[in-house]
Amino acid sequence: MIPLFAKKLPGNHEGIASGVFRVTENLRLPIAARSQHALLLRNGNQPDGEFPLHLCLQDATTIPRSLRLPDSFSYLSEGDVLRYQSHEQAVRVLYRKTSPHNSLLVTEQCNHYCIMCSQPPRKIDDSYLVDELLNAIPLMSQDTASIGITGGEPTLLGERFLEVLRSLKYNLPAASIHVLSNGRNFTKLALCKAISDQCHRDIMFGIPIYSATPERHNFVVQATNAWDETIEGILNLKRYGIPVEIRVVLHSQTWEGLPELAEFLRRNLTMVNQVAFMGLEKMGFGSANWNYLFVNPREYSVAIDKAVRILARARIPVFLFNLPLCMIPPHLHPFSKQSISDWKNDYPEECSSCKAKPHCCGFFSSTAEFYRKHVKPIL
Template identity: 45%
Template structure:
């Protein structure tokens, strides 16, 4: 697990307000570029003119009177050229917003939401956090255009309305070749005018991931804790697909969804066959999942036959399907063709038992929160002579 945010000891501050800045290990960049760079300081480097300096060495303050200087420790050893940070010189707060070497970059747009899902990993807050939308625009403009994929998440990003559409247009202009994944509950797209505005962005690699937790409207609405959500979500999906937009349906498997998992997949296959992708996802033990764990937890090993049936059904209808956030030893062999290593690298861990596993490289491992709080009791190492199909890379980016 990587530490993406925290507070750093402040060696010196130039009293700047919080700002976004790109990390560099090159002290030979031009004077103009230095004011947009944070120098990852090494012995013998010339720090003059950089807006910020990150150092793990004793630092003579007199060398950088106009720089913000922070002490960094081993937990930020992953930082490298091209990474983008938000720094606050007043408090020492640091947050890594983009890692150039990672395929797992997602931008949080808001913590507000019109759902209150039982297992929400980003519990909604009733606050004005619209500054996140502005920061997202600034961040997108700084991200290298060769970036392969990028995610937008919340909360519920579509609550911004036109502001969300404007961000997508800005992203298309700044990152025309970058695949964009949006995580949304889909309800805003029930408004055909909004769905059309989304479609008119005409981004060639734009996908929206929308959850359906049951074929039973009452059950879905219970999971998301919002009456009428199922009908509006389905209408939103239908509107998007009528406009030729790419849609992924996401099902988080837990005790409240597993009993009708096969029926839900059959509903998708019969009524939403035009969908672009279905993701069957394991539970992340974070956010609201922790206080609701008794209501939600079921060992993945216990539902592996149900998962196999669901995957077989979707495969038989030709629906592109992936299994995310599971361990290889908790699924049946017939699922491995659909299995993906999907857990974002910054929150991905393994158990001691996994060290000797012959299939560790193919296995997605666990969420760090699962390792800490709850995981399958059936995790076992595959012996060296085990033969399984190699897992495939995730569709677009791992969630």
């Protein structure tokens, strides 16, 4: 697991202003280019002149405007982007140049209350998140291959959500953009049209459908009329040629209906671009409701197998996310992806002898210890 946040950091805080900075290790960066850079110091290096922020993996007592980072932040490198908050003397890493798992949190507000949500919604004014991202995106590498957008529900931001998408289009034109959304706001055709006309050419929306039965889906997301609005939203997105991925988190309230859901998708939504069946994360409501929701993946492997076969016959691409290879039948391994973000990924000690480890997604760090007794290395 890679830490992304630390607060109450020691150092010489006087004169450090809150802001978003690109990390550099270039001691001789031209003075004119330093205003948005934080200098990372390690191995006894000393700054050549001054930067607005010095990040030290060493003693920082003699360096002005400096923070002493924990050793666990030694992964930071040239081109990463972070936020500094002066009132907490805290840093949060927003982007890592060498990582394929960068996601931008745009809001914690949501119109769902999903029983397994790993990021429970909060009714707060978090408009500062978009402000910071609009400062951070231009600092990211133009070689970035992909960026995720997550919440909360990003579309609740309206025009500000579109503003983020336009910034990504302008600053990271080569990146593919994947947005997690519940799809309900796409009942508004104007929003779909705006995304099609104004925003990134390579964008996909990951939208959950948890059951072919509206009542079951609405229970999982704890919202009335959610199923109807989600289906309408997906149809509207496809009307404008916008790619859609259907996402299904697997737990006690969803796994038994997988074959019926796959059949529904085959008959009614064959235009979707892909379907992802996803293992459960033990965070947020997923942790609070773990004993109610958790089912060993081996118990629903038959249901997954049936669903995968139905979708494959319909030529709808299907993937298995967050499911370790030892937990699913070997003939389903080709559908599995190394999907768990590296900053919350873990492998129990029992995985060390497994020959499939290089191709396996492993476990969420929140569930790795729980799964230890279930791990069966592939030898």
